[in-house]
Amino acid sequence: MTNMKDNQILKKEKMNLMSTNELKELLIKSWMTHDGMWFYHCLKECGIEKTNIINKAASRSLGKIEIKRFKKAFNIDNIKTFEQLKEFIDKVISIVKADFMKFSYNFSEENEFHFKMHKCFAYEGINRIGVLDDYKCGIFDRIEGWFETLGIPFHVSPKIDGCLIYKGEKCIRNYKFSF
Numbered sequence: 001m002t003n004m005k006d007n008q009i010l011k012k013e014k015m016n017l018m019s020t021n022e023l024k025e026l027l028i029k030s031w032m033t034h035d036g037m038w039f040y041h042c043l044k045e046c047g048i049e050k051t052n053i054i055n056k057a058a059s060r061s062l063g064k065i066e067i068k069r070f071k072k073a074f075n076i077d078n079i080k081t082f083e084q085l086k087e088f089i090d091k092v093i094s095i096v097k098a099d100f101m102k103f104s105y106n107f108s109e110e111n112e113f114h115f116k117m118h119k120c121f122a123y124e125g126i127n128r129i130g131v132l133d134d135y136k137c138g139i140f141d142r143i144e145g146w147f148e149t150l151g152i153p154f155h156v157s158p159k160i161d162g163c164l165i166y167k168g169e170k171c172i173r174n175y176k177f178s179f
Helices: 004-016 020-046 048-073 082-096 121-129 139-150
Strands: 102-106 112-119 154-157 171-177
Touching (some): 020 048, 048 082, 112 139
Antiparallel strands (some): 102 112
8 A cells, every 4th residue: 555655655656767857848728728718718608809808818818827927036126238138038038939839039139039939839729719810919918018118119010810821921020118
């Protein structure tokens, strides 16, 4: 018969079989599955217009909450310079990005952050459920929630209404900050 201490050792050994990155990938995939299933069921219950509104609001709210948690985790009070912002965003993205998320970003010019989606997981999921023509992307609402909560004024381009990839355009966002 196995005692409690033996069970704890077995559980620990099983967890050691999974690397930190494998665990991160599993958790992010599971969270993204929840996000997709939430969208799908909301769509069936409420229709695409209401689902888009709720999804974009939820994404922005998520961004605002998670960036506060990252500030606390990294012991950051305020970000006062572009260099501080770059370091912080690099840390945040290293945690929230999974391998299946095919995007890149850079800080190519002073006070500018450029984001490019190479292969969009949201596009693929929304395409599978067949509502791309009416879908309003919420991915950038999350990022904009970060910047709003950090209190850094910014200008964003291009303005997005719908899915850029579906419209045959490159999925990019450019953020210009005022420090």
